[in-house]
């Protein structure tokens with residue numbers, strides 16, 4: 001039986017799934033397709049990790065492990081919704097919620113003091129941060145805005161803040177001592193095994209990573225970020241923001257880069273609040289305060305102190321805020337700043353949002369203001385500085401006329417920085433860190449380090465690179481759009497990659513194609529100029545730029561990355577279809593809980609389902625799946641033409657209503673086709689009933705809005721409550737059940 005594995009995740013996408021999945025199941029069962037729901041939510045991953053602590057009826061299987069095996073099979077077909085990549089504060093919240101629900105799971109030991117705690121911490125660290133995507137992404141990435149979506153945006157442009165040439169907004173990035181400057185890279189001639197060894201200045205050695213197996217032709221690189229250089233840089237930027245009268249904002253990826261970026265974030269917190277951390281060092285140490293978890297965590301922890309002591313610290317924090325530059329805010333009403341929670345400001349989404357908003361972020365009064373966007377490591381910061389300069393010079397982009405920038409991203413098998421967290425270390429000694437070939441004893445890469453530096457190693461295997469080049473050529477051929485590899489001949493890793501790209505391009509017929517290699521900065525300028533002129537350009541990038549560009553361009557072009565088609569052709573033949581290119585939109589959940597309106601747009605899910613059904617049509621030779629896919633495609637088009645995306649405002653169409661319309665248009669398209677008489681006869685009466693009940697169903701759906709909703713939890717909501725909240729139309733439910 002043809003199968004689709006549909007993922008149950010977290011936050012807004014998980015809410016949307018409650019309403020959308022019953023539609024998917026009802027429609028696809030007519031083609032004999034089985035939908036298997038796989039739970040990869042943060043809560044379920046935690047529960048599955050500690051079976052020995054739990055009652056039999058609380059134990060669950062680890063669906064992520066299962067999916068991790070399935071992605072290596074030829075006929076696997078997965079629809080992957082965005083999930084939470086938990087920062088430590090989020091992980092702690094999820095653990096507390098599960099404990100309160102009677103799950104006897106351990107707390108997260110921040111600083112483990114014995115072997116048992118070390119084991120618990122290492123099990124949790126596998127759940128933390130971006131723990132799902134790297135497991136599932138056994139293929140490279142093909143993300144683009146479908147033509148219909150672009151046309152929709154051209155006719156219905158989203159708001160776009162104007163840019164003026166005297167904007168004081170700027171990117172600040174390091175020019176020495178960072179990952180970019182210190183990178184060293186080698187390509188392995190033979191398969192081998194390496195150890196990462198720290199040699200302290202007194203000569204003693206510690207193995208940081210043992211027995212790392214590497215394949216023939218694999219590229220490895222290692223680099224360090226100097227703590228001293230980082231602190232100097234941060235101090236200078238805090239002063240710069242204050243002198244210039246702009247907001248100080250830090251843009252990191254503390255979720256995905258779960259080892260390095262929380263440390264960098266923590267340094268920014270400690271530098272910004274230097275006087276506070278100095279004065280209260282002993283108290284903070286006794287409370288186990290870790291600056292890497294952000295200011296909110298600190299404020300929560302000091303609540304346990306006697307009132308006088310707590311107020312004194314709070315006063316000192318207020319003074320530091322008053323003396324420093326104005327901080328960019330995440331939520332000015334609630335006083336949540338850029339430094340409160342490490343996972344609140346995530347660079348891929350936060351920088352484009354700022355660029356779309358005239359280069360401004362929000363200050364504590366809720367007004368937008370020019371910003372110093374601090375991106376410490378300079379590896380990829382230039383793409384944002386170049387974009388900002390371009391906007392200052394040429395004004396904002398116009399969604400009604402601008403072109404499009406699809407991306408082909410190298411990401412298979414934990415490529416590059418995205419797979420580096422198990423090889424990233426905060427080094428607490430002066431000395432050297434070396435990557436040593438165990439078989440030959442040869443040192444492949446060596447760095448001098450000082451206490452506090454962050455050392456990291458990345459890998460990218462050869463087969464994924466070959467597959468990536470092939471995918472790029474195939475997209476260039478299909479679209480005939482100029483195709484640019486964003487690689488910098490002045491960067492160690494990229495030098496190795498450029499050699500391979502030049503070699504593997506020869507494996508393909510590239511005649512008549514415009515394929516070039518440019519540094520990220522030049523590629524940005526080249527692409528932006530064309531974009532402004534309404535011309536399209538394919539970006540072919542490594543894993544980090546894939547992430548950045550597939551939020552940057554969609555947000556500018558179509559208002560959100562939720563509307564992206566996001567395909568991962570798995571290297572062994574299967575298909576992983578991601579929904580959109582954005583995240584789990586926590587602020588949508590807040591709106592839903594407070595006023596019963598969910599403005600999550602499921603367009604990404606519709607597009608992913610379309611290509612997933614097409615995959616079944618082609619690979620499993622299921623003609624009914626192809627008809628469902630074609631009908632869904634025309635339903636999505638109707639959905640856009642009739643503007644049935646959720647509105648932002650309570651009382652108007654929300655996610656549930658938008659699902660109703662998709663079902664209506666899908667049923668109509670199936671009723672209208674005549675390739676398959678059985679499907680036609682099933683869906684003709686369904687389309688009629690849905691159409692006749694439109695007013696009644698919408699009334700039932702809209703009545704559910706306007707008041708707070710209780711779904712019995714955040715990370716593990718109550719299945720019954722969430723089901724009721726997301727499916728409030730009896731009429732609609734009855735019609736679906738009758739299919």
Ligand SMILES: NC(=O)C1=CN([C@@H]2O[C@H](COP(=O)(O)OP(=O)(O)OC[C@H]3O[C@@H](n4cnc5c(N)ncnc54)[C@H](OP(=O)(O)O)[C@@H]3O)[C@@H](O)[C@H]2O)C=CC1
Nearest residue numbers: 082083084085255346349560562582583584585586600601
């Ligand atoms: N593939 C994955 O699994 C991914 C997971 N994440 C995770 O998601 C969480 C939140 O990350 P964050 O950076 O805030 O990104 P989000 O994409 O969740 O939020 C940023 C903004 O994007 C817009 N948006 C995104 N998707 C939709 C949608 N379907 N409908 C309408 N608007 C949408 C909204 O913007 P606006 O309000 O301006 O309209 C939203 O507030 C984190 O845990 C992060 O790690 C992030 C990216 C990808």
Ligand SMILES: O=C(O)CCC(=O)C(=O)O
Nearest residue numbers: 085130133255256547581
């Ligand atoms: O896995 C994550 O944490 C985020 C992934 C992401 O942002 C992306 O792939 O675009």
Ligand SMILES: [Mg+2]
Nearest residue numbers: 348547551581
């Ligand atoms: Mg992203």
